[in-house]
Amino acid sequence: MKILPENLLRAELAEMQAYHVPDTSGLIKLDAMENPYAFPDSLREKWLEELKSVELNRYPNPHAIELKKTFQQAFSLSPKLELMFGNGSDELIQLLILATAKPGATVLTVTPSFSMYKLIAEYIGVNVVEVPLQQDTFALQLDLLVAEIQKHQPALIFLACPNNPTGTLWPKNEIENIVKIATGLVVIDEAYSPFAAYSMKSLVEQYSNALLMRTISKMGLAGLRLGWLYGSAQWLSELDKMRLPYNINALTQASANFALQNIALFDEQAKQICQQRETLFSTLETMENVQPFPSQANFILFKVLNGSANDVYGKLLEHKIIIKNVSNNKLLENCLRVTIGTQDENKAFVNALTNSL
């Protein structure tokens, strides 16, 4: 008998789509919020020197001990709280949902927001509640959020601060209110913190049901795949039981350890990206057929006025520029998201956009 996937696998899989990553070879890549700047050559040599001593025949340190110390220092983390690493924040999102996926459990987030919260929750098979943001301002609808939290009692609430793809950074007191009324964990996802005016870190140090999640992807190390979760030891020691023993490979541990000891370089790059963001925002504001939304991240969401976002996206591709088409969300009708690149890349984007509108 021939065994077929549809006979063996969970029925929902047949309906699902894999997370689509487009082929970007030969394109100016402004679609995935990567840092456009590479390691300077002087550091590259030192980094390669560090890698020479990595023993590839041995399993990596299961708790990434060295890396933890470096992180505690680089991000001024309290020794009273715990730290856990994931193979990208994506793995941590998966772990958090797996750990709370009791029958009937609910994950709550807002829409539009980072798509992986919903995608992972769906493939694990837990309920997902998405609370819409306010049209055009992308502010939190606090009354609605409170009502939905009380109704569904979610085990997990994911809030991206700043939010992807809108770039919005909600006021700290609003996040605090949510943490206070939540009956489960609130995961504050600060993937874009290097570009934001403020952090919610102090909330995590104050409330044990709030966890801070960050990644080194957006600060310039997306290829290493390293996310981190910071919060009360009571929670993290339990969650750590579900982490695969060697989830952070030896090359990532050594590379991230080296990179974070040179964090000033990444802070400087983030500063440049923020300057570029303001320049690009002002340029987009002056364009007639475009409405940009203020952003606290390394990307800008904008609306195409008097035209179609799909057409503009296609025309930009003809100009060899790829950005992200997010217009399929009801609240993002005719919207596109562009990652901040180098000055030259941003200029190329503006020229291509002007020709495409």
Ligand SMILES: Cc1ncc(COP(=O)(O)O)c(C=O)c1O
């Ligand atoms: C809000 C948010 N969180 C997490 C991630 C994923 O981070 P990582 O590369 O560490 O998996 C992204 C990636 O775009 C994101 O936008």
